[in-house]
Amino acid sequence: MAVLILVYAMLQIVRHAEFKQIAMQQAVKVRPIAAPRGLVLDRSGQRLVDNRRALHLVIQREDLPSKPEVMTQLAAALELDPAALARKIQSYRLAGKGRPLVLKENLDEAGIAVAERVRSRFPFLSVEVAPRRVYLGDELAGHILGYVGEVDEPLMKAKPDLFHLGETIGKEGFEASGNDKLKGVDGQKRILVDQLGTEVANFGQVDATAGRSIYLTLDAGLQKIAQEAMGEEAGAVVVLDLRDGGVLAMYSSPSYDPNLFLNRLSQDMVDKYLANNLTRPMVNRPIQGIYAPGSTFKLLIALAALEKGIATPQTAIFCGGKKNYYGRDFRCDKASGHGTLTMVQAIAQSCDVYFYELASRLDIDDIHATAEKYGLTERTGIDLPQEKRTRIPSRAWKKKAAPRDPKWYAGETISVGIGQGAVGVTPIGLARFYALLATKGKLLTPHLFYGFRNDQSNQLEAAAYPSPKDTPLDPKHWATLDEGLAEVVQNGTAAANPFIREIAKLVPFSGKTGTAQVATFVDKAHYARQAKFLKDHALFAGYAPRDKPQIAYAVVVENAGFGSTAAAPVAAKLVKYWFVDRLKNPLPPPRGKLVDPFLPPPAPAVPE
């Protein structure tokens, strides 16, 4: 009896505090409340990304069963791969505190029925209500918006203070680059749970603070035009606002539907589908596609020649259809030759021989220096993840890129003269260069972030945009280039297309066609027989209107042939919408095909 009293005194008096602590710990739980992310709106307030209510099947951290066989049974009941589930639980256990383990996301009605049935056998499961993202235009702006997902382990390990397990973060596009702007502050509640983890009482909670909604500089209507104009063709479209560098449209074709990427468990399926897709829809072509600029590069060559003083606007060069440099014939696109041309005429007619000649008088490092001066060698700094750098060759570059053959050959410079060879640009980089020409030398920083939405007034609070850098572009040189670009559309390579002429009458616009070779062929008959993926890329870059330009654009249509027939019409459609149709009848706000299983479809968003 005395021993028993001692035992109880030990537990209840000496070790009381310790046991009290444990009893508290297992009955009182702090559970996070997920904060909804901010909405993403286009520049006029139309919704591009919305939030809806979604139900997830989860296991709260403390309810994770310890026996592996239970998890095997659960995997069977939920038709999940047991090994994958075991790995998931393993990594979930290793990580620190955080949100519950999500087994199945975004349950639809059938999913809820399954979940409820399985829950009766596995009482530790629970169904959690959480906000879910909806990307309204489906494929309209997949690459720009990106998508969200659960934070992955490497990121969490790299920045343990910033992320917690199970947190939803942006994975791609603006969701990723604007993650800090969009995410809210998670709330939490202190609740009393019973042994099964069921909430018995709520001791109080700190509500989640929703993330702020964001305006993008994007115009949903113009973006839609870009999408439609590209159709089934692969390629990229970029339209920049010359006032601030805001991206008005940016379309990567083929696009993807971010809604498909929200269900984590279908990721394997999606990955497979994408990995086998030759058109590589996951590449964000405007900022990650490296294209030979073709003739659109001639403006830089002209500028380099003018600045170095080896040519003037009046410099006349004879084109006989081809010219021999260093023992090799370099052909002009017009086999019969252009005759004698001045610089403006050479730009308008896109004479290759003229620019071979200029390039032959320049050194590759001159060309690189000029490109560097006007920002073409750097990343544009757009607020999207993983932008690639435009590649402008130089001697130093070749040493690094081709250590086995580090010498730069003069013949290579001739190819660079018409935007072929080692030179490769991103469409955003090209658009920025043409924006520089449009603004007489202002180097803009393309960006998507326009500002936050004021929660009270629902109005845009425009944020400061990255200030443009001034470059020492000589107005005299600029005038020559500007005239050349106008001539392309008025009387030059693009003018042959009746559609271009029609639009140019409405809105006089400027631009340069480009046709970038993918492969070299003996003659044109041979080329016509070739497979689509060996055909030339068509390019068009420029600005509009010619006087007082407001927008700059760059269009790449892959394997489509001539810039004048494939790429210039896309730009013309953009110009037509932006300066004519938009003002008369703007396109309706984007509507996705996704149907919310729980709520009636939302009323169409009214431009705010």
Added chain:
Amino acid sequence: MKERFRALDKRLLWVLLMLIALGTLTLYSAGRNTSQANIWLKQSLWNGLGLGLILLLATTDPRRLFRYSFPAYLLGLLALMAVLVVGKKIGGSTRWFVIAGQTFQPSELMKWVTLLYLSQRLGSRPAETVGRLELLGAVGLVVFPMLLIQRQPDLGMALSFLPILLIIPLMKGLKARWIIALLLFISVGGFTAWKFVLKPYQKQRVMIFLDPSSDLQGKGYQVNQSRIAIGSGGLIGKGFTSGSQTQLNFLPVKTTDFAFSVWAEERGFIGVLLALGLFGLLLDRIIDAARAAHTNAEAYFCAGAAGIFALHLLVNVGMVAGALPNKGMVLPFFSAGGSSTLSFFLALGLIMGSLHRSRVK
């Protein structure tokens, strides 16, 4: 009726009623918000029946009962054998008969029947005339039902027969030296065998024989949660129906094996002292009864009963605190259950009767 009530030993009765009250409160709290919400009512019914039994037995001459002890013992052995064949298997062991939806555990009653029979057999003539061979036979009479019970398997119940053997040293005069020497021999011999003679797989076999549930998960969990309940109760407890471990179902099997943890959590160390004090008074009065008994048989029975009650108390209260291995041994008046309750009251009725007779004569 009045006479019968007068025949009751008032000291024992009060202690009994107090313990019943404590147990009922505990079961009310333990069953709250579970599927066993009215278990306290059910248990009260058994307690009522038990008190009626005491009232009946208090004025009955124990010798009349002793007369039936041999057939009862034989019947008990038959029942123990039968339960192995037709009994209901619950949680891996076959201990229960199911009669009209009600479970009945024959081993509970058999413990008291064995005590009764042995007391009668050894106590009906002068102690000096009982030979050694007969003593050995008596030990066999206790060990045989124990082995049958271990077949179920139910080690806790089997071990609770051991106090019956207390009768033997009582008969031969309590010689402390003998008992100490015996205990020493058992512990040293057992330890030596364990340490040096048995191979690991043999040890494991012994372990599984001793505790068939040791290879199942969850036993550690139960005791752990029970310790948390008791420890977090502190000095004065969390208050009636306010124990988080109990009310949120962290505490397992709280209406039977771990009922005392409920009391300890909600009433604290003070409540534990109160309960242990009452049990102490109960044991004290039973020992009084043994001392005052008119016949050897009654004395042996009371002494054996005191041993059985003490063992239940020690093992259950020690087990829920984690001081003893997890053996399913119920705590009288706290743990719910019809068979055990009626068996305890049957024994108390006999003790009441013995006390009454010792007062009358």
